[in-house]
Amino acid sequence: MAPQLVYIKTFGCQMNEHDSENILNLLASVDYQSTPDPEKADLILINTCSVREKSEQKVYSLLGRLKRHKKNGRILLGVGGCVAQLEGYKLLERAPYVDLVFGTNNIHRLPELIRTARQAKKAQVATEFHExxxxxxxxxxxxxxxxxxxxxxxxxxxxxxxxxxxxxxxxxxxxxxxxxxxxxxxxxxxxxxxxxxxxxxxxxxxxxxxxxxxxxxxxxxxxxxxxxxxxxxxxxxxxxxxxxxxxxxxxxxxxxxPHIHLPLQSGSDRILKMMNRGYTREEYLLKIKRLRAVCPGIGITTDLIVGFPGETEKDFQATLDMVTEIEYDEFFSFKYSDRPKTQASQYPDKLPEEEKARRLSILQDKQKSITLKKNRTLVGKTMAVLVEGESKKDPLHVSGRSGTNKVVNFEGTLGLQGKIVLVKILTAHPHSLFGCLT
Ligand code: SF4
Missing domain, CATH: 3.30.750.210 (Transcription Regulator spoIIAA)
Known part of the structure; x- marks a missing residue:
């Protein structure tokens, strides 16, 4: 019998990416093969993220688009991950054509849920927490x-x-x-x-x-x-x-x-306290100083939120000041959005969307120039790069990462995949470096 095909779309963090890898591995053990094409799939899964409101909205709009595949009665449509965990049966009210809802603690039950959904022709929901x-x-x-x-x-x-x-x-x-x-x-x-x-x-x-x-x-x-x-x-x-x-x-x-991702979230002590983060900007700065003392040149990246409830212009300026002082290699930045069950969703003084967008754009412009400036200081230097595979942009180039987590592209063949090679940096770009083998 030909194997069944599964298409999986992943939203969110590395944890979710890893969960999706595990889902595909688990399904391979019951004869499913992965396909990049939802048109060909017998099983379509969405592994969701609910950390931001925007990613949750994306899930529902994708479900709306995938609904048409259900015209073919053979296809099962499933939603896993954080949105599934949070919404449970409510997800079926909003998207009644979904066949499987499985939370973050129930991935291991997927083969059984698929079998039952097919045999009983009834949606299966598994969101219990196995503490x-x-x-x-x-x-x-x-x-x-x-x-x-x-x-x-x-x-x-x-x-x-x-x-x-x-x-x-x-x-x-x-x-x-x-x-x-x-x-x-x-x-x-x-x-x-x-x-x-x-x-x-x-x-x-x-x-x-x-x-x-x-x-x-x-x-x-x-x-x-x-x-x-x-x-x-x-x-x-x-x-x-x-x-x-x-x-x-x-x-x-x-x-x-030599790379650490150390989420700062805000540079304002007042906002850090409201966020319940458990450190002050001074304490954070001290740790950065220690990291740079023991490991000069360490790559440092972070997460930042703008427009937290009650964030004033002064608080926002404090975040900008931290970004200027620390000079991160890169960061992920987001507009605050209310998330269900959280304390901050009950806080007053929510900021208008336009103001959050304005602050985000100022912050991101600042970081872009810092990242490019830092990347330019690497031109002429030689870096040890672990070659991961073909470059996405040019098949004659291969791509890898430095220890500091910079993406480095250079001319080379796939025979280098898995090797650590020395690359001299020739040009710097906002999100990558280009070089040649030494
Ligand atoms: S440390 Fe804070 S931001 Fe990170 S996962 Fe836990 S609650 Fe969320």
Whole structure:
């Protein structure tokens, strides 16, 4: 019998991208093959994100467009991830043609849900939270060849930042046993993986609520010993939990890439307090200073929110000042939007959309010029680049990343894929560098 085809569209963060990889792997074990074309699919899945209101709206408009595929009675349409977790049965009220709604804790049940939906010809909803279940309860499956891989080390978050829906859609913090993580990474290395990115909503608190478990720094040190593994990255870390032991890892753990994503969210102490972030701008600046002292040239990226309820021009200026002072390599910036169940959604003094858009555009213009300025300082320098594959823009070029997480393109062949090579930087662009092999 010919395999069934599954098309999956992913919204959101690396955690969601990794969940989608796991979904495809899991479905491969029940004879589904991935297709990039929804027209050919027997099963269409949307893996959703609800961190911003905009991404949630995108899901509903995509569902509206995909509805026409349902004319062919053979096709199942499913929604997973954060929106599914949050909406549950409500999603079926808004989109009654959907066959599957599966939350972030129910990915492992997907084969069974698909089977039941087909046999019973009835929509299946699975959004229960398994607070006691182990983190990441998916079977081990072999993955296609890849140079780099994501490895989930923890899920959920206990921080309850006032704007964030994650604790409600991903649940409380759960760490995976370090023995399982180390085994998975050793297996990936045997399959050819050179770089792993450790994933979690707040990786710095890895192991904190498990007696006898390694700390996050301890886990990094163990991973650093794995033969054949060349690079380690992690995301995301919370500034309040960035301890001195972890900062020291950037100095003494050679496989840890010199890059950190450290979400600031706002440069104003008043707004940081309302956001329940647990640090001040001075404390944040001190940590940046320490990181740069132990690891000169470290790439630093961040997340910022503009237009938080009650954010004044002075608060916004404080954010701009931090961006000017720190000179991030890049950042992700967003307009504040109310998220269900969050504290901030109840706050007064919401800003008009136009004002949020104005602030966002000022912030992004500032960052563009800083990023380009910083990238230009790299022209003439030689960087070690892990080659990931063909460049998206030119088939004669290959593309990879420096340890600091800069995208570097250069003339080369796919024979270099998976190798770390030295590239001399010739030109700098806003989001990438171009160079030649030395
Ligand atoms: S640390 Fe804050 S922003 Fe990050 S996932 Fe947890 S609640 Fe959300």
């Amino acid at each position: 006691d279940s182990p983190c990441h309860p998916l079977p081990e499956l072999s993955k296609p060849f890849q140079v780099k891989a994501y490895v989930t080390i923890m899920e959920g978050c206990d921080n309850f930042c006032s704007f964030c829906v994650v604790p409600f859609v991903r649940g409380r913090e759960k760490s995976r046993p370090s023995s399982e993580i180390l085994k998975e990474v050793r297996g990936l290395v045997i399959e050819g993986v050179k770089e792993v990115t450790l994933l979690g909503q707040n990786v710095n608190s890895y192991g904190a609520n498990v007696a006898g478990e390694l700390s996050f720094s301890g886990l990094l040190k163990e991973l650093n010993k794995i033969d054949g593994l060349q690079r380690i990255r992690f995301t995301t870390s919370h500034p309040k939990d960035l301890c001195e032991e972890l900062i020291a890892c950037f100095e003494d753990q050679p496989k840890l890439c």
